[in-house]
Amino acid sequence: MKAFEWANPTTIGEAVKFLKSASAGSDVDEAARPIAGGQDLLTTMKDYTTRPARVVNLKSIRGLDRIQGNAKTGLTIGALVNLTQLEEHPLVRASFPGLAEAAHSVATPQIRNLGTVGGNLCQRPRCWYFRLEEVNCLKKGGSECYAATGENKYNAILGGGPSYIVHPSDLAPMLVALGASVAVVGADGRRVIPLDKFFTSPNENIRRENVLRNDEIITQIQVPASPVAARSTYLKFKERESMDFAMASVAAAVHLSGNKTVAQVRLVLGGVAPIPWRTLEAEQFLLGKTLSADVLAETARLALKGARPLDKNAYKVPLAQTLVRRALAKAGGMAA
Numbered sequence: 001m002k003a004f005e006w007a008n009p010t011t012i013g014e015a016v017k018f019l020k021s022a023s024a025g026s027d028v029d030e031a032a033r034p035i036a037g038g039q040d041l042l043t044t045m046k047d048y049t050t051r052p053a054r055v056v057n058l059k060s061i062r063g064l065d066r067i068q069g070n071a072k073t074g075l076t077i078g079a080l081v082n083l084t085q086l087e088e089h090p091l092v093r094a095s096f097p098g099l100a101e102a103a104h105s106v107a108t109p110q111i112r113n114l115g116t117v118g119g120n121l122c123q124r125p126r127c128w129y130f131r132l133e134e135v136n137c138l139k140k141g142g143s144e145c146y147a148a149t150g151e152n153k154y155n156a157i158l159g160g161g162p163s164y165i166v167h168p169s170d171l172a173p174m175l176v177a178l179g180a181s182v183a184v185v186g187a188d189g190r191r192v193i194p195l196d197k198f199f200t201s202p203n204e205n206i207r208r209e210n211v212l213r214n215d216e217i218i219t220q221i222q223v224p225a226s227p228v229a230a231r232s233t234y235l236k237f238k239e240r241e242s243m244d245f246a247m248a249s250v251a252a253a254v255h256l257s258g259n260k261t262v263a264q265v266r267l268v269l270g271g272v273a274p275i276p277w278r279t280l281e282a283e284q285f286l287l288g289k290t291l292s293a294d295v296l297a298e299t300a301r302l303a304l305k306g307a308r309p310l311d312k313n314a315y316k317v318p319l320a321q322t323l324v325r326r327a328l329a330k331a332g333g334m335a336a
């Protein structure tokens with residue numbers, strides 16, 4: 001690990017100044033990085049994937065670790081709320097059940113106790129070519145995505161190219177399905193970014209996975225009150241039952257009208273694309289339909305219509321289709 005300076009700001013403004021001043025005049029892309037739980041940042045620093053000269057500790061700032069709101073106004077989640085807090089919060093469990101399920105699906109209790117919501121959304125990809133210190137892949141400034149023709153069992157089947165990473169966060173697809181936004185503070189002030197505009201695909205920016213600037217930090221995640229929140233669910237398939245990242249996952253949020261037809265729906269795939277993958281054609285198809293086995297099968301087909309599997313990951317297509325059917329059946333109250 002490269003030696004680095006440690007900064008303990010006590011306010012958001014101070015944290016931004018620490019980030020900005022390290023970046024000014026530096027030709028290093030990430031001269032300073034914020035740290036929250038540290039579980040991902042420290043690993044990437046040990047692998048030399050990230051080499052910040054300064055690490056800015058967000059945990060010395062008070063007040064970023066609260067969940068506030070109610071089912072009528074929506075949720076405001078501080079960036080330092082940990083995943084255990086999220087999965088155990090009574091309001092989240094009762095009114096945003098998919099979010100509690102997504103948080104619960106992450107790793108182990110120890111990791112959930114330490115990992116924060118902000119850090120979970122900003123964690124780096126798990127592609128082993130990206131993580132290996134010795135490999136200079138496309139995302140690290142090299143000339144090739146080795147996953148494209150190499151060991152690509154865990155890589156993207158949708159939206160890939162020129163890099164085939166998948167986004168590792170379980171919270172991200174669910175929060176996109178719930179229509180959430182992030183509040184961000186940087187040297188130029190505060191902005192609120194809808195999460196479906198926050199994540200960036202490799203062909204927009206090969207080095208980054210989101211639109212945050214070097215001096216910006218997420219301070220809050222805002223989840224609006226919405227008719228789909230109460231019928232939300234998150235289903236994830238992982239290789240090891242004990243703990244693992246998603247090979248495929250589905251975040252579904254549905255609102256049924258009085259006659260049991262679909263009035264609103266959001267269906268977002270995880271573990272299959274470089275960004276949380278919204279399935280707009282499938283969502284459109286579902287509107288006005290009564291959920292039935294045939295409707296679920298066609299929805300699943302449409303959700304994966306654009307899939308372009310690599311040599312070793314075609315299994316993800318039927319896997320994700322099955323999860324789509326099951327998630328919709330569960331959210332819609334059908335027998336699976």
Ligand SMILES: Cc1cc2nc3c(=O)[nH]c(=O)nc-3n(C[C@H](O)[C@H](O)[C@H](O)COP(=O)(O)OP(=O)(O)OC[C@H]3O[C@@H](n4cnc5c(N)ncnc54)[C@H](O)[C@@H]3O)c2cc1C
Nearest residue numbers: 036037038039040041115116118119120122169170218244
């Ligand atoms: C063994 C293991 C298994 C895991 N399995 C899963 C899994 O199945 N599903 C899943 O979703 N995750 C999984 N994770 C990831 C884990 O949830 C993340 O490590 C954690 O959420 C990151 O949170 P953190 O607070 O530790 O982030 P940190 O390591 O502190 O930060 C991660 C990144 O986010 C940036 N960052 C942190 N906070 C902010 C902020 N407020 N604003 C801007 N940037 C910020 C940091 O600079 C860094 O780049 C796993 C991790 C481990 C170690």
